[in-house]
Amino acid sequence: MNNDENPVADPSAPRDNSRLYPRVTSFRFRRGSLTKGQQHNWETLWPTLGRDLRTGPDAADEPPLNAAEWFGRDAPLVIEVGSGTGISTAAMAEAEADVDVVAVEVYQPGLAQLVGLVDRGGLENVRMIRGDATVVFSELVAPNSLSGVRVFFPDPWPKTRHHKRRFLQSGTIELIADRLKPGGVLHIATDHADYALWIAELLATQHPDRPHVVPLTFDSPILLERPTTKFEGRAQVEGRDVNEFVYVKPLAPTAGDPDQEDPS
Numbered sequence: 001m002n003n004d005e006n007p008v009a010d011p012s013a014p015r016d017n018s019r020l021y022p023r024v025t026s027f028r029f030r031r032g033s034l035t036k037g038q039q040h041n042w043e044t045l046w047p048t049l050g051r052d053l054r055t056g057p058d059a060a061d062e063p064p065l066n067a068a069e070w071f072g073r074d075a076p077l078v079i080e081v082g083s084g085t086g087i088s089t090a091a092m093a094e095a096e097a098d099v100d101v102v103a104v105e106v107y108q109p110g111l112a113q114l115v116g117l118v119d120r121g122g123l124e125n126v127r128m129i130r131g132d133a134t135v136v137f138s139e140l141v142a143p144n145s146l147s148g149v150r151v152f153f154p155d156p157w158p159k160t161r162h163h164k165r166r167f168l169q170s171g172t173i174e175l176i177a178d179r180l181k182p183g184g185v186l187h188i189a190t191d192h193a194d195y196a197l198w199i200a201e202l203l204a205t206q207h208p209d210r211p212h213v214v215p216l217t218f219d220s221p222i223l224l225e226r227p228t229t230k231f232e233g234r235a236q237v238e239g240r241d242v243n244e245f246v247y248v249k250p251l252a253p254t255a256g257d258p259d260q261e262d263p264s
Contacts, residue, residue, distance in 0.1 A: 038112035045115050046128075053131025065140040067100055070127055075100045076147035078222055081133040081167065082154055084229070086114025091227045093118075093126045099147065099222060100125045104133040134172060141179045148222035149176050149186045153231060156192035168199055170206060177207075177249055185220055186247040191235035196243035203247060220246070 034042060054062045067077045076099045083089045083103035093101045103126065105111050111128050118126045129136055157165045168188065176186050190196050224246065232242060 034109055034112050038109065038116060041115045041119060042108075042112050045119055046111075049115055049118060049126070050111065050128040050130060053129060053135055055131075059135075062135075062139060064142070065102070065136070067102070067145075071100045071125065073100075075125070076221060077102070077145065078148040078150060079104060079133075079136065079141070079146060080150040080152070082151065083110065083114060083128070084153075084231075085110045086117050087229055088152060088227055089114055089126065090117035090121055090123060092223055092225075093123050094121055095225075096223045097125055101127070102136075103128045104131065104136050106130060106132070133167065134175070137172070137175050137179055143178050144181050146179050147181055147184050148220075149180065149184075150188075151186070152189045152226065153191060153229075154188075154195075156190065156195040158192065158194065163198070166195065166198065168195075168202065170202055173202055173206060173247070177247065180249040182249055182251045183221060184249045185222060185224075186245075186249075187222070187224060188245045188247075189226065189242060191232060191240045191242045193240070193243075199243075199245055203245060207247060 053059070068074050078099055078101045080089055080101060080103045083105045084107070086103065086105075089101060089103045093099075103111075103114060105114075105128065108130065111130055114126070114128060117123075129140075151168065154167045155165075157163060173186070180186065188199055190199065228236075235242060
C-alpha cells in the first residue's frame, strides 16, 4: 500500500471550516485526577502515543494527521470518537492488529487509562488525540482517507434545548462521510432511545439508501463486534436497548464499470 492510500491533509489548503461545520461543544468537561501509575504513564508514554490539540492563537498551526508517519506503516485507519476509559478501544485494536486506531477523547483520566492498556497489552496500533473530534475531522483528516469511524455511546444531551450539542448532527455526518474512503463505514451505538431515533432520522434523511442496522449482510472493512462495557451492561440491566447503525460510503464506480456493485 502506498501513501496515496492514506493521504495527509494539505497544510496549505484553507483551514476555516466554521461555516460548513458550526462549532457547538458536544462534550462535557469532566474533572478527574490521575493515579500515580497513570501520571507516570502519561508523562512517559503520552508524548509517543498521544497528542493534544492546540488551542487559542496556536490552533491555526495544528499539523495535519499523518497516520503513516505516526504509526510507522501504511494501514487501514479508524478514528474512534469518545473512547471513554478505552476498554473497547484496546480490545478491538487487539482483535484487528492490521488496522490502526486513533482514539479522540477530551477526558484525561480516560486517556491515561487507555495509555496503560496499550502499554500493558503491547498494542502498537493505537494512538490518541486529546481534543474536539469535530476539529480533528475538519482540520486534521484528509478526505477519502478513513476506513472507518466509531462513535460508541455519545453523550445524548437529553434535554431538547441541548440537542444542538449532540455530536451527531447533519453537518458532522456529512463531514465524516467526506473523510471516509469509498466503502468505509461509520459505526454508531447508543443506549438512548431518543438519540437512536435522532440518528435514524438523520441517516434516513441524508442517505435514504445508505443506513443499515447491525447485523450486516456484507463484509465490513473494519471489525464491528464490540465488547460489552460496564456502561452498556448497566443499560442492559436497566432495560435500555442498545441500537447500532452502520453507514457505508458508496463505492466510486470505475471508469470501465459504471454499474460496479456497492458493498451493501
